[in-house]
Amino acid sequence: MRPLSILAIDDDPLIGMLIAAYVQRLGHAVVHVLSGEQALLRYAEQAFDLVLVDRQMPGLDGLDTTRALREMQQARGWLPIIMLSGGTAIDEQVLALNAGCDDFIAKPINFQILEAKLNSFWRIARMQQQIAGQHQQLQHYASLEAEERRICSFLMERLLHREMLDSQHIKYLLQPAAEVSGDLLLACTSRNGDVYVMLADATGHGLPAALTLIPLSQAFYAMAAKGFQLDTIARELNHQHRSYSPSDRFVAATMARYNPYESSIEVWNGGLPPALLIDSQGQVLRSFRSHNLPLGILPSHEFICETETVQVAECSHLLLFSDGLIEAENPTAEPFGFAQLQQCVAAGAVADCLERVQAAVLKHLQGAIAHDDLSCLLLDCRAPAVSAGTQLEPAPAATTSGQVQSWEFNLCLQAEQLRRLDLEPLLTEFCNTLGLDPQRQGPFSLILRELITNAVDHGLLGLGSGLKDGPEGFERYVLARIERLEALTSGQIQLDICQVGSPQGNQLSIGVTDSGPGFDWPGLKNSTAAPSLYHGRGLQLVRRLSSRVEIHGRGNRVTALLCWDSIPGTKAAERFL
Incomplete structure (x- = not known):
């Protein structure tokens, strides 16, 4: 002693x-x-x-x-x-x-x-x-934890990009169970005008759950801004999570991409409750259930992506929500439930449904603290299409002394590349590196996507636009495209892209040639898509964005030209709208 x-x-x-x-x-x-x-x-x-x-x-x-x-x-x-x-x-x-x-x-x-x-x-x-002594140690640990929470809260706040979530077309509810949320809501508009949203729910809640979401948010924003397909983004997020998070941690997530030009929405659901497509009165039009495992469970070579793509009617909204919302329990251990959520959504105008949901959940909890994070996101599927010439993503300057750079490249893609590559964002990024004029990036991305899609779908896969007719036609078309593309063993696409800058005027030429049999294009040359049809909008969009569209040969080569003045400050969009 x-x-x-x-x-x-x-x-x-x-x-x-x-x-x-x-x-x-x-x-x-x-x-x-x-x-x-x-x-x-x-x-x-x-x-x-x-x-x-x-x-x-x-x-x-x-x-x-x-x-x-x-x-x-x-x-x-x-x-x-x-x-x-x-x-x-x-x-x-x-x-x-x-x-x-x-x-x-x-x-x-x-x-x-x-x-x-x-x-x-x-x-x-x-x-x-x-x-x-133990009390002093606990105070020290509490101080360290408070500092970690402060830094993590700051990072999570920055990762949210609230300026994107605060868009007039997006509403959201995020109520953490702890000081730091383990749920993450993301939104991003790509340079081609598509709107991407994501709701991610990490294992657990609080600081440990939030840390696993940081690498995923960066990858999502980077890929969504460039217009990658949802399955490509999902594969990369799964790879990122397995690379940077413990093996016993996974992330359930739902991602959606809304294409305002085609009035279509694509959904990938991995482990979350079904996303709901609802009309202006809150009635459920479509339920997108989980057909995929959460991120981080399977290695990359076993990871399978299954998305659902549907045509959306006017005034449609997409509702994403986490399981913490419907599993919120009152003092008698009764969950809020999916049925009560649907009742709140259908109780009035869909634009105000999140306010009704939040009030109903608080009433249901009766003062109890929710054991999990509560989050949901509402996307208005009437987001305006991006006008030609609008630059959605900051790009490095591509001019020297005010003159557009001249460059050209030619690329031949075979069936194997067409099956596995997400071409449009990769090619757009490469052209940006070559010196694509910043003001042309948005229109270029849209035109390239439409020309490649037409060359693959109609030229190589032989899909007829008539498949899209009818309320379920778009789904039928997408499923047929997936099946035929997986079975594609031959055929090729030739890309010829050239940008010319001169004092007399600048020009960007996008040429796509496929090895298919072609089609009777003279009758289609001056056609426009009727509002009642579910197809023909792609060609109409290309003509709207381009100064001139030329169809050659048997219809298997299409060239789109964008011309604009070389005088700095000219409103280039007016030249080809």
């Missing part, structure tokens, strides 16, 4: 000497003072483990001295005080305890009892010191 440092306070020098001699024989160190005033001075100068104080003393008596010592201990921590008194009445003991003493020993002192009490209080003091 470590020796104790003891302060003995007694105005009788003989008693003080007896106490000091006995305690020193036990191996402890003792300082004896004759008054309460001297005791306070010595206590302020030296740290003691225990105090023995006499009840009756001139000046400050034992009670007043005890009270003063307790005041001093508020800044130094608790240490035991034992009262020594010749009075054995119960009232005397009560007075001592109320003044702040921890125990009472009657005089004349029984030194065996004193030894036992010293040992007892030594054990208590040691435990008190251990508790104080």
Whole structure:
């Protein structure tokens, strides 16, 4: 046992000497003072483990001295005080305890009892010191955790890109179960005008869950801004999660891409409740259930992506929500439930459904704290199409002294590349590197996508546009395209892209040639897509964005030309709208 440092306070020098001699024989160190005033001075100068104080003393008596010592201990921590008194009445003991003493020993002192009490209080003091040390450690850990939460909250706030979520076409609800949310809501508009949204729900909640979402958000924004397909994005997110997160952590997610030009929406659901396509009155038009495993479970070579693509009617909305919303339990352990969510959505105008859902969940919880994050996102599928010439993504300057750079490249793609590559974002990014004029990036991406799609779908796969007729035609067309593309073993596409910059005028030429049999294009040359049809919008879009569209040969080569002035500041879009 470590020796104790003891302060003995007694105005009788003989008693003080007896106490000091006995305690020193036990191996402890003792300082004896004759008054309460001297005791306070010595206590302020030296740290003691225990105090023995006499009840009756001139000046400050034992009670007043005890009270003063307790005041001093508020800044130094608790240490035991034992009262020594010749009075054995119960009232005397009560007075001592109320003044702040921890125990009472009657005089004349029984030194065996004193030894036992010293040992007892030594054990208590040691435990008190251990508790104080543990408390200090806990405060240190709490401080570190608070700093980690602060940094993580800052990162998550930046990752949300609220300027995109605060779009007039997107509404959302995000209520974390902890200080940091394990749910993530993302939105991004690509350079070709498609709108991407994602709701991700990581395993658990709070800081550990939030950390696993950071690499996914960066990959999503980078790929969505360039217009990659949902299955390509899902594969990359799965790869990123397996690369940077523990094997026992996974992320359930739903992603959607809305194409305003085709009025279509594509959904990938991996482990979340079904996304709902609803009309203006909140009635469910389509449910997109989970057909995929959450991100991070399967390795890349086993990961399978299954998306659903449908044509959307006017005034449609897409609702995404996490399982924390429908599993929120009230004090009787009753979940909020999917049926109650549907009732809230259908109870009025769809534009206000999230406010109704939030109010209903709070009422259902009855003051209880939700055990999981609550999140949902509503996408208005009437987002305006991007006009030609609009630059959606900042691009590096591609001019020197105000003149557009000239460049050209030719590429031949075989069936194997056509099956596995997401061509349009890859080719657009390559052309940006070559020096594609920044003001032409949006129109270029749209035109290239439509020309490649037409060459593959109609030229190589032989898909007729009539497949899209009817309410379920678009789904039928997409399924047929997937089947035929997987079975494609021959055929090729030739790309000839050239940008010419000169003082007399700038020109961007996009030529796509397929090895298919062609089609009777003269009758299609001046056609436009009727609003009631589910096809023909692609060619109409290309003609709208281009200065001129040329169809050559048997209809298997199409060239789109974009021409604009070389004078800086000219509104180039007016030249080809």
